[in-house]
Amino acid sequence: xxxxxxSPRNWLQNILADWDKTQVLVSFVILGLIALTPLFIxxxxxxxIVILTTLYxxxxxxxxxxxxxxxxxxxxxxxxxxFGAYTTIVLYNTYGVTPWVGIFIGGIVxxxxxxxxxxxxxxxxxxMDYFALFTIALMxxxxxxxxxWKFVGxxxxxxxxxxxxxxxxxxxxxxxxxxxIALGLTALGIIxxxxxxxxxxxxxxxxxxEDEAAAAALGVNTSLxxxxxxxxxxxxxxxGGGFYVMYxxxxxxxxxxxxxxxxxxxxxxxxxxxxxSLAGPVLGGILNKPLAELIRGLLAGGRSGSTLIxxxxxxxxxxxxxPRGVTGVLHGFYLxxxxxxxxxxxxx
Amino acid sequence: MTLLEAHNITKRFGGLVAVNDLSLSVSEGxxxxxxxxxxxxxxxxxxxxxxxxxxxxxxVIFDGKDITGLRPDQVCKLGLARTFQVVKxxxxxxxxxxxxxxxxxxxxxKQEAQQKARExxxxxxxxxxxxxxxxxxxxxxxxxxxxxxxxxxGPKMILLDEAMAGLRPxxxxxxxxLVRQISQQGVALLLVEHVMKVIMSLADRIVVIHHGEKIxxxxxxxxxxxxxxxxxxxxxxxxxxxx
Ligand SMILES: Nc1ncnc2c1ncn2[C@@H]1O[C@H](COP(=O)(O)OP(=O)(O)OP(=O)(O)O)[C@@H](O)[C@H]1O
Ligand SMILES: [Mg+2]
Numbered sequence: 001x002x003x004x005x006x007s008p009r010n011w012l013q014n015i016l017a018d019w020d021k022t023q024v025l026v027s028f029v030i031l032g033l034i035a036l037t038p039l040f041i042x043x044x045x046x047x048x049i050v051i052l053t054t055l056y057x058x059x060x061x062x063x064x065x066x067x068x069x070x071x072x073x074x075x076x077x078x079x080x081x082x083f084g085a086y087t088t089i090v091l092y093n094t095y096g097v098t099p100w101v102g103i104f105i106g107g108i109v110x111x112x113x114x115x116x117x118x119x120x121x122x123x124x125x126x127x128m129d130y131f132a133l134f135t136i137a138l139m140x141x142x143x144x145x146x147x148x149w150k151f152v153g154x155x156x157x158x159x160x161x162x163x164x165x166x167x168x169x170x171x172x173x174x175x176x177x178x179x180x181i182a183l184g185l186t187a188l189g190i191i192x193x194x195x196x197x198x199x200x201x202x203x204x205x206x207x208x209x210e211d212e213a214a215a216a217a218l219g220v221n222t223s224l225x226x227x228x229x230x231x232x233x234x235x236x237x238x239x240g241g242g243f244y245v246m247y248x249x250x251x252x253x254x255x256x257x258x259x260x261x262x263x264x265x266x267x268x269x270x271x272x273x274x275x276x277s278l279a280g281p282v283l284g285g286i287l288n289k290p291l292a293e294l295i296r297g298l299l300a301g302g303r304s305g306s307t308l309i310x311x312x313x314x315x316x317x318x319x320x321x322x323p324r325g326v327t328g329v330l331h332g333f334y335l336x337x338x339x340x341x342x343x344x345x346x347x348x
Numbered sequence: 349m350t351l352l353e354a355h356n357i358t359k360r361f362g363g364l365v366a367v368n369d370l371s372l373s374v375s376e377g378x379x380x381x382x383x384x385x386x387x388x389x390x391x392x393x394x395x396x397x398x399x400x401x402x403x404x405x406x407x408v409i410f411d412g413k414d415i416t417g418l419r420p421d422q423v424c425k426l427g428l429a430r431t432f433q434v435v436k437x438x439x440x441x442x443x444x445x446x447x448x449x450x451x452x453x454x455x456x457x458k459q460e461a462q463q464k465a466r467e468x469x470x471x472x473x474x475x476x477x478x479x480x481x482x483x484x485x486x487x488x489x490x491x492x493x494x495x496x497x498x499x500x501x502g503p504k505m506i507l508l509d510e511a512m513a514g515l516r517p518x519x520x521x522x523x524x525x526l527v528r529q530i531s532q533q534g535v536a537l538l539l540v541e542h543v544m545k546v547i548m549s550l551a552d553r554i555v556v557i558h559h560g561e562k563i564x565x566x567x568x569x570x571x572x573x574x575x576x577x578x579x580x581x582x583x584x585x586x587x588x589x590x591x
Contacts, residue, residue, distance in 0.1 A: 200452045200461070203441075207449040210438035217398070217432070219424040219453035219501055276440075 019334060020197065023279035023327065027190045030282050035183055038176045047175040049293050054182040055244060057285035060269030061189040062236035067267075068276030069202060070229035071209025073132040075259075076139035077237055077266045080110040082256035084238030085245035086152050092169075093161045099170040103242025110238025111231045118227035136259070143257030157252025160245070170246045178247050185243060189236065194278060196232070205229050209276070237266065260308055263315070264292055272318045274325025283326040351376045351505055351536050352397070352428070357406030359392050359560075366392040368560040369406070374505065379527075379537045381551030381568065383544075385581050389560040390540045391433055394507050397538075398430040399423040411504060424453060427504035431494045431511055433540075439483030443474060446482045446493055450500030465500055472496045472526065488519045495526065505536040512546055524549055544572075544582070556581060 015021040037050050059081060066074045084106030091097035091105060117138065120126075126134050147155045165171045172178060196202040204225045207215035216222050244265075245251045255261065270276075273284025295310045322329055352374040359367045367389040374380045382390055395401040397408050399420040407416045410428050418426075438446050444465055451461040451468075469475050472492045477485070482493060491511055498506050508527070512520045524546055531537055531550075541547050547554060547568065554571045556564040558580040564571050571577055 198458075200456055200458065203445060203449050203452065206441055206445075207438050210440055211436045213400070213420075214432065214436035214438065214497075215449065216420040217424060217430055217436075218450040218497055219421050220449065221419070221421045 019331065020194070020278055022334065023277065024190060024194050026279050026330075027282040028187070030286060031183055031187060031190070034286075035180070038179065044175050047179065049290060051175060051179045051182055051247060053285060053289040054179065054186055055240060055247070056265050056269055056289050057281050058182065058186040058189045059237055059240040059244075059265050060267075060273075060281035060285050060288075061186075061193050062233045062240060063266040064270040064275065064281050065193060065196060065205075065236070066229050066233035068270055068280065069196065069209065070205040070226060071276075072226060072230060073128050074135055074230070074233070075132045076135040076262055077233065078256060078258065078262035079135070079139045079142050080113055080234040080237035081241035081244065081265065082142070082146075082251070083110040083113050084241030085251045085256055086146070086158070086241075087238070088242035089158050089160060089245045089251055090152060093158060098168050099242065099246050100168070103239050103246070106242035107235040107239035110241065111235035114231040114234030115227065117234070118230045122223050122227070139257050139259070139262075143253045146253040146257065153252070155253065157250055157255070160249040162249065181243060182247075185239065190278075190282070192236075193281075197278060201225065201228060206276075240265075264288070264311070268292075268315060270325075271315060272322075272325055274322075274327030277325065277327040277331075279327045279330070280325050283330070287326070349376050350374070351378075351411060352538070353409040354393070354397060355407045355409070357393070357396050357403040357408065359389075359396055359401055360404050365560050367396065367403075367557075370557070370560070370562055371406075372555050372562070372565075374536050374538055376504075377531065377534050377536055379531055379539060379550050379552050381547040381554040382538060382540045382557060383542070383547055383554060383581060384557035388557040390557055391509055392560075393557070394430055394509050394538075394540070397423075398428065398507060424501055424503075427502070428507070429498040429501045429503040429505070430507035431498055431509055433509040433513070435490045435494045437482035437485065437490055437493055439481065441482055442478065443469065443480050443482050443485070443493060444478035447496045447500045450497040453501040465496075468496050468499050471499075471529075473522075487514055488516075491515060491519075491523065492526075495523075495530075499530065503535060505538070506530070507538045507540075509540050510542065511539075512541060512543055520546065548572075 015025050034050060034054055038047070041047050041050060063074070063077050066072050066077065084103065087106035087109045088099055088102040091102040092099055117135065121131050121134055146152060152158060162171065163169065165173050170181070204215065204220050207218070207220055208222050208225055212222050268288040269285035270280045271284065272287055273280030273282065291314065292311050296307050299307050299310065350373050354370060354372050356369050356371050357367060358365065358369055370393055372380065384390055392401065396403045399415070399418050399422065402417055407414055409415065410426060413426065415423055415426065438449070447465040447468055448461055451464040455461050466475070466478065469478055472495060474489070474492055474496065477489065485493060495511060512523050515523065520543065527537065527550055539547065539551060551568050553566065554568050555562055556571060556577050563580060564574045564577045572582060
């Protein structure tokens with residue numbers, strides 16, 4: 001009989017024996033390191049990059065669940081983020097609702113948009129490239145609508161009614177509290193992503209991604225589970241959008257209904273990190289935003305065309321040379337290490 | 349008792365009538381073999397029965413319920429599961445997870461589903477491949493996995509579409525034995541095969557399809573002696589061997 005001793009060493013060994021758990025551990029180690037950055041980084045500019053890096057991990061997870069787990073070719077995911085951002089700022093500015101509640105209502109509103117998108121695309125049988133085009137068309141249509149819609153500021157957009165800083169208003173003097181809120185959201189995001197991955201729902205998502213007809217043959221209601229993936233991803237993006245608007249303090253249609261930002265804030269981290277993997281959004285995320293910022297800095301400021309070309313080329317190279325992302329490369333090393341370990345055990 | 353009944357089902361693709369006015373029935377626990385030349389409409393019939401195609405005419409009754417027009421997942425929930433002629437593994441998922449998806453058809457409990465999936469993989473002799481990615485399996489492995497997945501859904505009846513095509517004789521014999529054991533557990537089967545040996549050794553009855561229509565039905569020995577069947581499909585030689 002083995003005695004069940006929960007020593008830290010056993011605990012670590014248990015995690016390292018399982019690649020999925022290892023990925024979660026790696027994710028949390030990286031979040032832990034990010035949490036230490038305020039000790040070293042005093043410049044608000046660099047702290048800003050760290051905050052957005054963290055946020056983009058969280059928003060990356062939201063896209064990873066839809067595109068990576070369930071395999072839906074959702075391109076313009078940013079409409080959901082925009083809904084979350086607008087909901088949060090309108091609730092705060094117009095109705096005085098605290099952003100702590102507002103960003104979650106933003107998530108619900110974005111989730112409802114997800115239901116609408118799922119309903120329309122299922123109703124008209126839009127799949128793969130047609131689904132992708134639909135999401136882009138929707139983004140363009142929403143941008144036009146928001147440009148005309150006076151209640152949400154029309155073309156001018158909306159700035160946060162800044163008042164005295166305060167915890168209840170999620171408005172702070174220093175950047176550091178924003179970082180810890182982003183880290184908190186991201187930690188929840190990683191746990192949620194892992195829970196989904198391990199669950200019946202997660203297996204159904206991945207079965208649909210791998211072969212929708214075969215999934216249906218095994219009793220998977222593919223319409224229902226496609227919708228669930230979309231709504232979960234949309235709601236998470238909405239929460240991310242809510243935090244985003246509290247941090248950048250304004251929102252306008254051309255800023256959030258934009259494919260450039262869509263790629264940077266939602267798609268890049270999971271793609272670089274490994275789409276559909278658990279550590280992908282984190283491993284890709286810590287490269288994505290800093291790199292985008294570096295390129296922007298080197299090519300002298302602003303959202304110029306050349307920045308997008310270099311950044312886009314980098315993404316293409318990442319896809320070509322690491323089709324399974326940074327996580328895929330790490331998994332290769334992990335398997336070698338595992339094999340060596342079991343090999344040693346057999347010899348010894 | 350009759351488990352599955354297809355009443356006069358017809359499927360047209362534009363001008364082509366792939367299945368024409370086909371009726372068949374399968375009793376509980378029975379193995380019905382379906383044979384016919386390439387393009388005869390066997391897979392199309394499967395697709396209509398399992399909810400992938402809506403028949404243009406006719407009805408499908410399973411276990412006393414009219415299932416015409418139900419979705420594939422609803423048909424599976426009722427206990428009628430099908431395999432695919434062109435096997436459809438989930439390549440990036442492990443063998444265990446492939447079967448797990450099937451096992452979740454009858455339970456929401458992870459432990460229970462995993463246990464069921466493992467039992468079935470053991471039954472199919474794949475117990476040592478659980479962690480492997482399904483995409484890396486051999487042809488024989490993929491064919492077995494296809495059967496493991498449908499078994500995991502807890503079916504009353506399985507539609508097997510050429511589950512043994514492309515296998516070596518030894519592998520075929522192994523699958524025949526497995527199918528026999530599945531049948532002994534009380535599961536009814538509708539079996540499409542080109543390999544006559546399989547049909548002859550397993551089927552209780554045979555239907556023969558040609559140009560989308562049923563041209564013969566009955567006891568295996570009688571059917572393979574049937575003139576129309578020999579002309580349409582078997583040729584003299586096979587009939588002699590089988591008879
Ligand atoms: N989705 C489809 N669209 C158009 N024609 C189709 C479609 N599916 C099948 N057919 C046609 O219907 C006819 C019957 O095909 P089916 O696949 O059912 O034959 P089968 O008996 O299964 O043949 P095989 O033994 O080669 O598997 C063929 O002429 C085929 O080309
Ligand atoms: Mg066929």
